[in-house]
Structures are given as C-alpha cells and as structure tokens.
Amino acid sequence: MSPILFWFFAALMILFGVSVVINRNPVASALSLVVSFLCLAALFVGLDAYFVAVIQVLVYAGAVMVLFLFIIMLLDLKTEQRRKFNLLASAGGGLVTLGFVAELIIVLERFSLGATPFPALRAEKIDDVREVGMTLFTTHNLPFQVVGVLLLVSTVGVVILSKRELK
Amino acid sequence: MDPHLPWFILLNPLVSAALIHLVLRRSSGTSATVSVLSACFGLLAAVGIWFSGQSGAPIEVPWLDFGPALRIPIGFIIDPLSRLMLLVVTGIGALIHIYSLIYMEHDEAKSRYFGNLSLFMFSMLGIVLANNFAMMFIFWELVGVSSYLLIGHWFTRDSAAAAANKAFITNRIGDFGFMLGILMVWSATGSVVFPEIAAKIGTLNLSADFLTAATLLVFCGAVGKSAQLPLHVWLPDAMEGPTPVSALIHAATMVAAGVYMLARVYFLVALSPDAQTVIAWIGIVTAVFAALMATQQDDIKRILAYSTLSQLGYMISAIGLAAPGAAMFHLFTHAFFKALLFLGAGAIIHALHHEQNIWHMGGLSSRMRVTFLTFTAGFLALIGCPFFSGFFSKDLILLAAWQHNTAIFALALFTAFLTAFYMTRLFVVVFLGKSRTDAAAHGHDGPIAMTGPLMILGLFSVIAGWPWIQNYALGEVSSHTLHLLHEGGGSVPVMILATLSFLAGTGGAYVLYSGKAKDPILIPLFKNKFYIDELYAALIAGTQDLFARILAWFDKWILDGIGVRGLSGGAWGAGFVLRFLQWGNLQAYSFLFGIGVVALIYFMVFAK
Amino acid sequence: MTLTLNDYLLVSGLLFATGFAGVLLRRNIITIFMCLELMLNAANLSLVAFSRFNVNAAGLPNYNAQVLVFFIITVAAAEVAVGLAIIVALFRARQTTHVEDISTLKF
Numbered sequence A: 001m002s003p004i005l006f007w008f009f010a011a012l013m014i015l016f017g018v019s020v021v022i023n024r025n026p027v028a029s030a031l032s033l034v035v036s037f038l039c040l041a042a043l044f045v046g047l048d049a050y051f052v053a054v055i056q057v058l059v060y061a062g063a064v065m066v067l068f069l070f071i072i073m074l075l076d077l078k079t080e081q082r083r084k085f086n087l088l089a090s091a092g093g094g095l096v097t098l099g100f101v102a103e104l105i106i107v108l109e110r111f112s113l114g115a116t117p118f119p120a121l122r123a124e125k126i127d128d129v130r131e132v133g134m135t136l137f138t139t140h141n142l143p144f145q146v147v148g149v150l151l152l153v154s155t156v157g158v159v160i161l162s163k164r165e166l167k
Numbered sequence B: 001m002d003p004h005l006p007w008f009i010l011l012n013p014l015v016s017a018a019l020i021h022l023v024l025r026r027s028s029g030t031s032a033t034v035s036v037l038s039a040c041f042g043l044l045a046a047v048g049i050w051f052s053g054q055s056g057a058p059i060e061v062p063w064l065d066f067g068p069a070l071r072i073p074i075g076f077i078i079d080p081l082s083r084l085m086l087l088v089v090t091g092i093g094a095l096i097h098i099y100s101l102i103y104m105e106h107d108e109a110k111s112r113y114f115g116n117l118s119l120f121m122f123s124m125l126g127i128v129l130a131n132n133f134a135m136m137f138i139f140w141e142l143v144g145v146s147s148y149l150l151i152g153h154w155f156t157r158d159s160a161a162a163a164a165n166k167a168f169i170t171n172r173i174g175d176f177g178f179m180l181g182i183l184m185v186w187s188a189t190g191s192v193v194f195p196e197i198a199a200k201i202g203t204l205n206l207s208a209d210f211l212t213a214a215t216l217l218v219f220c221g222a223v224g225k226s227a228q229l230p231l232h233v234w235l236p237d238a239m240e241g242p243t244p245v246s247a248l249i250h251a252a253t254m255v256a257a258g259v260y261m262l263a264r265v266y267f268l269v270a271l272s273p274d275a276q277t278v279i280a281w282i283g284i285v286t287a288v289f290a291a292l293m294a295t296q297q298d299d300i301k302r303i304l305a306y307s308t309l310s311q312l313g314y315m316i317s318a319i320g321l322a323a324p325g326a327a328m329f330h331l332f333t334h335a336f337f338k339a340l341l342f343l344g345a346g347a348i349i350h351a352l353h354h355e356q357n358i359w360h361m362g363g364l365s366s367r368m369r370v371t372f373l374t375f376t377a378g379f380l381a382l383i384g385c386p387f388f389s390g391f392f393s394k395d396l397i398l399l400a401a402w403q404h405n406t407a408i409f410a411l412a413l414f415t416a417f418l419t420a421f422y423m424t425r426l427f428v429v430v431f432l433g434k435s436r437t438d439a440a441a442h443g444h445d446g447p448i449a450m451t452g453p454l455m456i457l458g459l460f461s462v463i464a465g466w467p468w469i470q471n472y473a474l475g476e477v478s479s480h481t482l483h484l485l486h487e488g489g490g491s492v493p494v495m496i497l498a499t500l501s502f503l504a505g506t507g508g509a510y511v512l513y514s515g516k517a518k519d520p521i522l523i524p525l526f527k528n529k530f531y532i533d534e535l536y537a538a539l540i541a542g543t544q545d546l547f548a549r550i551l552a553w554f555d556k557w558i559l560d561g562i563g564v565r566g567l568s569g570g571a572w573g574a575g576f577v578l579r580f581l582q583w584g585n586l587q588a589y590s591f592l593f594g595i596g597v598v599a600l601i602y603f604m605v606f607a608k
Numbered sequence C: 001m002t003l004t005l006n007d008y009l010l011v012s013g014l015l016f017a018t019g020f021a022g023v024l025l026r027r028n029i030i031t032i033f034m035c036l037e038l039m040l041n042a043a044n045l046s047l048v049a050f051s052r053f054n055v056n057a058a059g060l061p062n063y064n065a066q067v068l069v070f071f072i073i074t075v076a077a078a079e080v081a082v083g084l085a086i087i088v089a090l091f092r093a094r095q096t097t098h099v100e101d102i103s104t105l106k107f
Helices: A003-022 A026-046 A050-075 A087-110 A128-137 A141-162 B004-022 B028-052 B080-103 B110-129 B133-154 B158-189 B194-201 B208-225 B234-240 B243-252 B254-264 B273-294 B300-320 B324-351 B369-383 B389-404 B406-431 B448-463 B467-473 B476-488 B491-513 B529-581 B586-606 C005-025 C029-053 C063-094
Strands: B059-065 B071-076
Touching (some): A003 A026, A003 C005, A003 C029, A026 A050, A026 C005, A050 A128, A050 C029, A087 B586, A128 C063, B004 B071, B004 B110, B028 B110, B071 B133, B080 B110, B080 B254, B080 B324, B080 B476, B110 B133, B110 B254, B133 B158, B133 B208, B133 B243, B133 B254, B158 B194, B158 B208, B158 B234, B208 B254, B234 B300, B243 B254, B243 B300, B254 B300, B254 B324, B273 B300, B273 B406, B273 B529, B300 B406, B324 B369, B324 B389, B324 B448, B324 B476, B369 B389, B369 B406, B369 B448, B369 B491, B389 B406, B389 B476, B389 B491, B406 B491, B586 C005, C029 C063
Antiparallel strands (some): B059 B071
C-alpha cells in the first residue's frame, strides 16, 4: 500500500474516531463510527488481509452498526443536554489518556524491530479465506467451538433480558 | 419384473400420507379419496409383482456406507414370502380403506385418519420389502408410530390416549431387545443384509449360547409387535382405536409382522434348538392364556382381540416347532377371517350406535343378513370348522405340534376347544335369541361400501385354505414345511382330534349360552385377565416409582439444596459483604482502571 | 519512505487512546459503548499488522493472528448484543442512558 493512501486512511480513521467521542448527537456518533470502521477495513486491505477486511465491513459496519442505530432509534435519544461540566473528571480522563499516548510513543521508539519495513510476501497468490478457514478449523478448533457456545449463551441472555418483566 | 414396481408400491402410500397431512388437512373428502386410491394402486402393483414372478437383479441402492464394517442399503427383497405378504397387506388394506369410507364418514378428523392409514401402509410395506435388519427396524418403529397415532385417533378420550401410550411403550420394550439382537447378529457376521447373513452365519462356528441369545433377542421384537406373553397387554387396549384400524393393524397385518419377521430370519432361528423351544412354548402359552381370557370378556372387540392374541400364539408356536410354512399359512388365512370378523363387528357397532357390549345385542341374524352371513363364514373359519380356511391352517400347526412335542399339542388342542367355545358364545349371544336393547332391535346392514369388503373377505375366509389355493398362493413358502409334516405322519388322528375339540367347544357353548340374558358363569380370574395389568402396575410402583422417589429426594436436597442453593447463597452472601466496598459511579471506576493500566505499563516497561 | 510496523502500531495506539478517552469522558452509555468498539478495533489493527509482519515459511502472513481477529469480532458482536439488551432493559427501568444517573450499583 502506498504510504500516501495509508496515512490518508489512518488520518481519516482517527479523525472520525475523535468525531465519535466529541459528537453530542448519538446518531452522528454512530455514523462517524461507520466511517471509521470503513477506513479500518481499507487499512486491512493494505495489509493483504482481504477476508478480514470484508468481514470487518459486513459484521461491524453492517450488523453491529445497524444494531446500534436501531437501539438509538428505539430509545429515541435526542442530542445530549449540556450538563454541568465536571472539570475534575475531564482533567483526570485527559491526563490518563495523555499518559497512555506518551507511553505508547516511548515504547515504539525503543522497539527497533518494528522500524524495519514489512517483508514481501513470496506466495504467488493469497488464498486467505482458505488459509484462515484451515487455521480456524484445525489449530483453533476448540476455541472456535467455545466461541460458538458463547454466541448461544449471549443469544439466550438477550432473550431473557428483552423480556418485559425482569425478575 | 419392472424394478420400479417395489419403489412405487412403497412410496405411493408415503406420497398419499404426505399429501394428506401437508396439503389436504381441511378437505376430508379429497383426502379420503386420495388415500383409498393409493391403497387400490398399491393392490394393483402388488398383483403386478405377484404375476411377474421372481426378480432378477437385487433392487438395492446404497444408503449408509461406513466401509466394510457396516453397510446399510435401501434394498427390496422379492421372494415368495414377501410377494405373498405384499398381496395380503395391500389386499386387506385396500378393502379396509374402502370400508373406512363409511365407518369414518362423519368423523371430525377424517383427514388425519386417512393420512395415518396411508402412513401405516407405507411402514408396513417397508417391513415386508426390507432386505436388511436396519431398514426393517426403521419401518418396524414407523409401524409402531402409526399404530400409536391410529389407536389414539380419538385422543380426547382418556382411555384411547392411555391405550396408545401403552401400546407404544410396550412395543418399545420388545424393540429394545430386537435392536440388541440385530447388533449381536451384526457383530458376528458384519452385515445386516438378510441374504448375506444367511450365507455367512452357518459358516462362522458361533457358540450355541450366542446363537440362542441372539435369536431370543430378535424374537423379543416379535414378542412386542405380535403381542406375545408377557408383552401382550397392549393389544386388547388397542381396541380403543377405530374398528377398521383394529381390523387392519391389530388383527391382519401389523401384529403379523412379528411372525413374518421370524419367517424372514428363519435361517437364524433354525440354528438354535433351545431358542426354538422357548419360542414354541411362549407361543402356545400365549394361545392358551388369551383363549381363557377371551371366554369371559363382554366387549365384542376385546373378545376378538384376545382371539387374535391366541391365534398369533399359534403362529409363533409354529415357528418354534420348525414349521414356518404352517405359520405363514395360518397368517394368510387368519388375516382374511380376522379382518372379516373385525369388520363385521364394526358393522354391528356402527349399526348399534357404538354399542360394544355383546349382552346389549342379540337377535341380529334376521336384521343384518349380509353381516350375519359373512360373520358366520369368518366365525366358522376361526373355530376350525372343516372345509373352512382356518381348519386347514390350524390343522397344520396342530400336526407340527403332534410331531414335535406332545405337551404343546395338548395345549394347542385345548386352545382349539376354547376358541370354538368363546366364539360360539359370542356368536350365540350377538346373533341368535331375542334383541336385548332397542338399538339391537333396529340394527340394519350398512351400504355396499361396507358390505362389499365383508363379502369379499367372507369368500376368502371360506376358500383361502383349500389345498389348491394354498398351493397356488403359498407354493414355495410352505412346500418344504408341508413336505416335512407329511413325512412325519399322524395327520389323520390330528384331524379327528381337532374336529372333536371343535364340536365339543361349539356344542358346549351353544348349550350354555343359548337363550341366556346374562353370563351364566363368572370366573373373575379370566375376566380380569389374570390380573396381569395389576401385576405390572404393582411392579412399576415397586421399582420405578421407588427409584424415582429416591432420585427426587436426591435432586431436591443434595443437588438443589447444597449444589444450587448453596452456591447461589454463597455468591449472594459474598456480594452482600463486598458491596460495602463499592462507590457506584461508573466513570470513576473506569478512571481508576485507566490509571491502573498506565501505571502497569510504566512499571512493566520503564521501571527496570 | 516505506511503511514500517511501527507506523501501524502508532495509528492503532492512537485509535485506542481515542476510544479510551471517550470511555473516560463521555457520559452517554451508548457513546461509551461505541468507544469500546473503537478500542477493540484498534487491537484488531495491531493484530493484523503483526500478522502481515511475520511472514511464514510459505511466504504467507501468519494466519493465527487473523483467526484471533475473528474471535475478537465474534466476541464483540456477542458483547454488543448483550450490552445493548442491558441498555434497553436499563432504559425501561430508569428512563435514562446517562451513567451519572445510574449510580446505585451499590444498593
């Protein structure tokens, strides 16, 4: 991937990520999140992970975001009222975030292996659906089934939670 | 023979059942037509198979293939045995379908009835055609299911629902043994296909005990399905179903499936003399006990049901006496006259507005002429009156008993006497004398769709046993057995003794019951069916209920009390204590969490 | 100028920090939830970058990392479903999605 495209999509992604945080209207936040996810999918393509990119678009930008928007509509959320600004909390939150970013930059500077460029792929074609599938069903078969159970449990949980009377 | 014919004969009732259950539920007239047409087509196809003779290549498609260890095909066996059985099943099936048109005319769930009838035809034909144990077992169970559905047709009546359950559960007990037997045979020979087993099992040098166990386990299936002692209890109760169902399933075809299955696997039975002895005794004991119980019943259908049990006992006993040909012969004749008797009883019940107690009937001979005449034919055939079909087939079984085991012969003769006795009782009470109720005084014959099948069956009840019919219909099935029996000798004394017992039974019952208004003798032991139902109920209360109560106690106090409530109580208690440490503000928590993360990274990476 | 692994890690870290800041600063529970999704996706980006960086003997990316991404996506989907159901139940009970109004976790 050309660096220009990378930086373009990366910048767009973070920009819209910030937009998720600062928007007061939940619908706007959700739509910003969609754009951010789409940019992330573009970055995945740049990393030759086509299948993951497709799944990212389908599951996140598709299913999960529809769920979010649906809930926002269901609850009929309006733009947030401006509330009393809690200076202490905001300052604390900002400080922690800044601390994290500072640590990140220092760690990356020390990580010399990461400063080398990506090695080229030597395979003639990238059949990544097949490769991912093989890995998933052979090496990681047990976790795969556990995740299946997890999905079942969450389905049951959602049904229970959505019942009118919570006992 | 066209290889498509067996496929057609098997799948055509399935299509009919599917059509009725899925599409035609609401239009009862159309579904009755579809079902009757499918039964008639089945009969035509069976006749086609009959006349086209032996098949060349086996008709088989692979179904489940687990390598050489287990291979289950869907295959049809077309040999004299199955061709005869096809004819019996489809022939009687078609007649009873037509009869049902009238009998079930005003039923609310006519569609369901005819759909289930077609489903039954499908499963029964599957048993007849199956060329391997696995397929036979599947259809065996399907027959159980359709029988369950049909017994419980009037499921709003508690007794019908209970009878359906009883039939199904009792059959399951026998089927469990059947399955174990199949597994044993398979483990020894590595095959479930009948011809392969037959070819292999003789060469394996299996121990006698193994063969006996396997045979008796397979026989368990027949004990359940053919209602032999001690699993006979379901058949009398199964009379809760509509009468045509009783005629088709619980007299002519399904209960004969056990006999058919034993004849089909006779190569296995023949290898184990011990098992044969057991089979012969179980059969004859069932025959005697059922006949004794029949002498004291008041419900016309129950009398016929016990009579069916008794006749099935004869057939099973014949298998055990190394005379499968005689068993199949009796199955053949019995199918006609017992179906006839049930349909005749059905006609009476229908005419008398669902009156089943014979003591509320009487004097029907003059008002229901066709029913009376045909019923008489079936009656004479059943009690073994000379020159009627039942005489010839029963005679062969008696002959086999005479040659093998005198004790069994004595019991068989006694059963023949009892049969004549209780059937004459039924006949005299229902048809002769004066009418005992208003309904009986106004009974009359049904329309032609009802009397037609009666007349056809009546004809066959008379002639089905005649030697030339027997030669033509059974031919290869029974020739071997007949040959052996005729070589063994003793046919003249047996015939004389059988005729004498028939005369004694008929005469005794006529003298005893002619002109009586209520039962002159009362034997509670027989009337209450030897208290076998009560015995089973007590057994279950003593074992299963006790065990269930122990388990319930364990579940309530150990699992629920300590396991579930203990754990949840522990979690609740811990939560109660720990909640005093909480703050309650979500963002404060995440803030602290964030500080923790940053601090952790700091200590991990930088503070070395 | 060619791209290095560190570039991706930096972008991923920044996205993570954005989401983290959102969780700390925002008080609408649905927005907080979206920020959690941002953080999960930042982790995915790191994983895919590492996957591409570790080319295996056959000359292909290391697919174990991508399988892990699938697991994360699955778990995230389950989490969103359950979380949103909880939010709906909460909203029914309290008529609010504001975390400051929901401070009775204690009792």
